[in-house]
Amino acid sequence: MDIDLPDVLAEVTAQFARYEEALVSNDVTVLDQLFHEDARTLRYGIAENLYGYTEVTAFRAARSPAGLMRRTARTLITTYGRDAAVASTLFYRDSAPGKVGRQMQTWVRFVGGWRIVAAHVSIIDEPKSLTTGF
Template structure:
């Protein structure tokens, strides 16, 4: 198995950037498209545990578009072979001083493209240093 194949890594970094732009822009259709539409897809959020794409959709569609801007730090994308990757990043938000968010995503290349199959977001006290 090749870890961090350059072509695969570039693909995942690009789809990660697409996800980030959709997130801060509240582009719900793109966010939904980037998660696998499957009852086994999981997203653990800051205040919610979402099991299945139906629950993730309901969360995305009901979320306020205010305060989504954020700055990323220490983003790491690691690929395993050509069809699986993990993306991890820290983030801070202007409206939450003294807090640092942590996000991890498991990406899998499926016939329909790269999709998140599991994600976790949490917030702790501290800085992204």
């Protein structure tokens, strides 16, 4: 299997950037477009477990647009073949000092383009030191 083919990595990176821009600007239309429209799509959030595209879009529609700005760090996108990818990032909000958010998304290429099929968001106390195994 080919990992991180340059053209595929560029495509997913562009979609990840599109997602991030839509998130901080509360562009619900784009956010909804980027999730796969399927009952098996899921998003585990900070305070919610969303099963299916309908629950994900309902959450987005009801979410307050206040306080969405954030900065990301240590973003890692890895592609597997031409049709699958995982995107991971840390995020920080000025409204939550001492905390670090973690976000992971599984992306799959469908006929209509790249879509998120699974996502997980969590927040923890910021570790004293950050280390990686790679």
